[in-house]
Amino acid sequence: MSGVGAWIRYGDPITPDQREFAAKHYRSAILQPWETAAAAQLKRLRPDMTVLCYKCLSSTRDYEPGPVYSSGISYQEAEQQGGSWFATRLDGSRIQWNGYGGHWQMNVLDPAYRERWVENVSAELADSPFDGVMADNDVFEDYYQLDLPIREADSMEDLRHGLDLLVHAAGTSLNSVGKILVPNIAESRRIPGRWASHAAYGGGFEEVWLGYGPANLFDPVTAEAQLGQVEGPGLSILRVPTDGDDTHPNFTYGLAAFWIFGAGRGSYSATAHDDYSRTQHIPELDWSLGSPQGKPEGRNHVWSREFSNGWAAVNFNQDGRRRKRVRVPVGLQDASGRPAPSSVVLPAQRGVIYQRGQNN
Structure with a gap:
């Protein structure tokens, strides 16, 4: 459960x-x-x-x-x-x-x-x-x-x-x-x-x-x-x-x-x-991302946070031109089990969430 x-x-x-x-x-x-x-x-x-x-x-x-x-x-x-x-x-x-x-x-x-x-x-x-x-x-x-x-x-x-x-x-x-x-x-x-x-x-x-x-x-x-x-x-x-x-x-x-x-x-x-x-x-x-490894980090309405078992990022900007590349911590994977990229480009009003892989 x-x-x-x-x-x-x-x-x-x-x-x-x-x-x-x-x-x-x-x-x-x-x-x-x-x-x-x-x-x-x-x-x-x-x-x-x-x-x-x-x-x-x-x-x-x-x-x-x-x-x-x-x-x-x-x-x-x-x-x-x-x-x-x-x-x-x-x-x-x-x-x-x-x-x-x-x-x-x-x-x-x-x-x-x-x-x-x-x-x-x-x-x-x-x-x-x-x-x-x-x-x-x-x-x-x-x-x-x-x-x-x-x-x-x-x-x-x-x-x-x-x-x-x-x-x-x-x-x-x-x-x-x-x-x-x-x-x-x-x-x-x-x-x-x-x-x-x-x-x-x-x-x-x-x-x-x-x-x-x-x-x-x-x-x-x-x-x-x-x-x-x-x-x-x-x-x-x-x-x-x-x-x-x-x-x-x-x-x-x-x-x-x-x-x-x-x-x-x-x-x-x-x-x-x-x-x-x-x-x-x-x-x-x-998913349970575990305990936070620090406070939310953000700039210009783009935020991320690392946890003991994962990571999440979100772009609150409304303007579609305000895409933002965010670095992703190593050792993570998506819901399909694929390795997460080293960075992700977040469009406006989008978020991403990754969890730590089984072998990490």
């Missing part, structure tokens, strides 16, 4: 073959909260794996039959409480998320909503095989076209304040029952200290690490502003966007950065948008 991979798997029902594969190749997993049998099997097969269940902080879904829900409060429970926990527009109408039918925005500024969310999730997790919760939609901008102002919230800053209170309350409560909270902390780089604050209860999830999409990677300054996330606190789960093909160069690009700046801490994934029904994998995801 090996690997630094994160299995982001809250899509279609999980197959037995996927469970077996995951136990061999992933360090962490995020599953739907009703996948308790899969969670229990993963913990039996891989006791050191961190297995989290999905819960949404900001919405409820009207199509889920229950009795377990992907939100902290079900649509039916919110209705039974009189409907005041739903966010509403200025005309009083409820707000369905654009692009996600059946997802309804909740009023995260309502203390009663936050209290019930925390009560429900803490009670559900107390005797669960899950190690904790990945709390989705710790949002920053208006991703779902709420079109503020809405009732009780003039701006996204108001909603972020409500989410801040909810994250701290949920994290404190879950920690008290021996579970962790790992929020999906959107755009934390834009507010100093936000990542550390929201990750303080077990870790943080960055769903758009190094870019928004496979062809929309961040400029070097923005990319480097995210690098501190690999240092924790807790478990950092970092996802880089691809087009869904595991041979996409972004997979290795992000993995190289993960090793250079995190030295193997946390866990890593590369997927297409909302592509959370498969077992994404490349051989390098299973």
